[in-house]
Amino acid sequence: MKYLASVSAIVVFLLLFRVSRVGGKTVISIDDDDGGGGQSIRVDLDLSHVVRVVSERFLSVAIDASLMSDEKFVNLLNSPKLRTLAKALTPAFLRFGGTKQDFMKFKPQGRYFHAGDNNVCEKLELPPFLENKLKQEWLLQSKTLLQEEVEGKYKKTKFSEYAVDLLYAFANCSGLDLIFGLNALLRTPENSWDSANAKLLLKYCGSRQYVMSWELGNEPNSYQKKAGIRVDGYQLGQDFVHLHQILQKSTLYHSTGLYGPDIGQPHDSHKDLLPGFLEAGAEAITACTWHHYYVNGRDTSLEDFLNPVVLDTLATKIHEVLETVRSVSPGKKVWLGETSSAYGGGAVGLSDTFAAGFMWLDKLGLGAKLGLDVIIRQVLIGSGTYHLVDDNLDPLPDYWLSLLYKKLVGPEVIKAEVHTNFATKKQVRVYLHCTNRKSTHYKQGAVTLFALNLNKDQVTITLPSHIANSTIEAFVLEAPEPGKQSLYSRSVKLNGEVLKMVDDRTLPALQGSELPPGEPIKLPGFSFAFFVITDARAPVCK
Structure with a gap:
């Protein structure tokens, strides 16, 4: 009973993304990471068509x-x-x-x-x-x-x-x-x-x-x-x-x-x-x-x-x-x-x-x-x-x-729809676009998932076996120090490094962190991030 009480106290915060194929759609499920089933959030990502295209000057x-x-x-x-x-x-x-x-x-x-x-x-x-x-x-x-x-x-x-x-x-x-x-x-x-x-x-x-x-x-x-x-x-x-x-x-x-x-x-x-x-x-x-x-x-x-x-x-x-x-x-x-x-x-x-x-x-x-x-x-x-x-x-x-x-x-917006009764659903907010095609660093068909975590606790994202070996680049933005007070900071860390100009005419290289295949993606509490799934092969992004 003591174990169950502990689980119920943290279930609202500890989430796990799970990706699978349902009816031709990629489905991301977010479950509590307590090992006991618990609540879940399902996000349908339909890579088969573009919802709309915004201006390149969006x-x-x-x-x-x-x-x-x-x-x-x-x-x-x-x-x-x-x-x-x-x-x-x-x-x-x-x-x-x-x-x-x-x-x-x-x-x-x-x-x-x-x-x-x-x-x-x-x-x-x-x-x-x-x-x-x-x-x-x-x-x-x-x-x-x-x-x-x-x-x-x-x-x-x-x-x-x-x-x-x-x-x-x-x-x-x-x-x-x-x-x-x-x-x-x-x-x-x-x-x-x-x-x-x-x-x-x-x-x-x-x-x-x-x-x-x-x-x-x-x-x-x-x-x-x-x-x-x-x-x-x-x-x-x-x-x-x-x-x-x-x-x-x-x-x-x-x-x-x-x-x-x-x-x-x-x-x-x-x-x-x-x-x-x-x-x-x-x-x-x-x-x-x-x-x-x-x-x-x-x-x-x-x-x-x-x-x-x-x-x-x-x-x-x-x-x-x-x-x-x-x-x-x-x-x-x-x-x-x-x-x-x-x-x-x-x-x-x-x-x-x-x-x-x-x-x-x-x-x-x-x-x-x-x-x-x-x-x-x-x-x-x-x-x-x-x-x-x-x-x-x-x-x-x-x-x-x-x-x-x-x-x-x-500019291409792809449908990302969340389905859940989970109380904190709206505190993890997810959007999906084709990756910027002018960025020659990525293959055709790449997609960019960007997410906000309004919770103080970390969200864990895992991918299913059929795309577990896909290359993912993570760009995680956090306040310089842990804790809520650091949200008042006028600085920001990208993958652990505080961002600064090199000099008045030079911006730093904004490098992503390549994740090992199959390893869960972690979105820290009070953070937002971009995840480029380079091997998504989305037909609408080619």
Whole structure:
């Protein structure tokens, strides 16, 4: 009886994956490792067809428009380190936008350079002493911007050709596809969008042959709160039609991407905004964008970041948006145009730590599975605490997670369905894609299983005899030290080694750990990992 009591106390945590073939499908069963049968989780992995294919730029990044609040800070984009980090995330979109974009005007000053010139990438490199000075000053500027956010009073600013040049040069030198967010709060007396300033910017960018896409406005559902202006869905759609007509007349931008309306996640108070916008302006946009954050950054905890109930709220919001778009504009692609863990600039001490990776990786897995085409991470650099690089421009845990995702995960989503009555089912979350085919290291037909373990105890994964000899490479990401407190760390270990840049221009080789054939796969407590099954021979991945 004492033995049985011990077993029942640990059965919730100790799991064992078992793989077999059922009806032409690969089935992974997860059993408690107590030797007595116990509870089980079965995961069906159907390698016979692809559920959907997302954009090759699925994981994309943003630069917060606050960086241009004083355009001297845009020079930080000339940091060789930041360029190295950005380049490694290609292919990706680079969205320039956020709250501040709707309080900014383009004011030509005759100070410019051609960002498309040969050797401009080398010419613009920021000297170390100037980079350090700007980083120190940016810390003070970030506090000012945070105060604006808290008070809800946003200072209007101007930017010149030079700031645009710097932004475009960064995107161009890094190989990212720039999306520029225009100010939608420039209104006429009739409350339609005043396009005069945008035309001025478009004319300049066109004269320089700057190839980019466009957005108009950021979170129009909050215009009343932020600026005392209300714009309904129909008018918003008309504003986009207006911009689309302007782009159509441009030699360079007539077929460029136009994305919007960048609304916040669905709430009762503005649920009519998206349908109204789509009815009036769906034909003008290339993809429909919306924003999502799980929690309020000023009122959250580590428990929220590890809570499967919190993670599952994303699915509800995705379904709501997809249902609206499909009913009004069927076939229109849907993007998460801005997203991270917590709104209000992020959660201090959480959004830039290892713990944030659970929300980020689950969002990538769930978003692709449910039908989002692109997810744009807020933010590569900018104000707040949800960035991918720290104040020294060194990569944070979510950067390394994003880099591994880019390296190992392809755009083809494969069905992975869990069946169980097990109480902690949702605390072990599993997703499956074809392995990134651009990674020549792996054979055709390889698949990448990525998993999150929200439990404190280890999960053990074993493979059945018919694929026991398959080569598996494991990429396990953990906090630097054992225990829950280490989840607050701004460092991350890959297979036991803390990840760091070799130097400002060199990233480390992200090596997997090849597992001995037939040996169980171990997923530690409070960790997430990518497992590349190189000999899966999935026909849909060839």
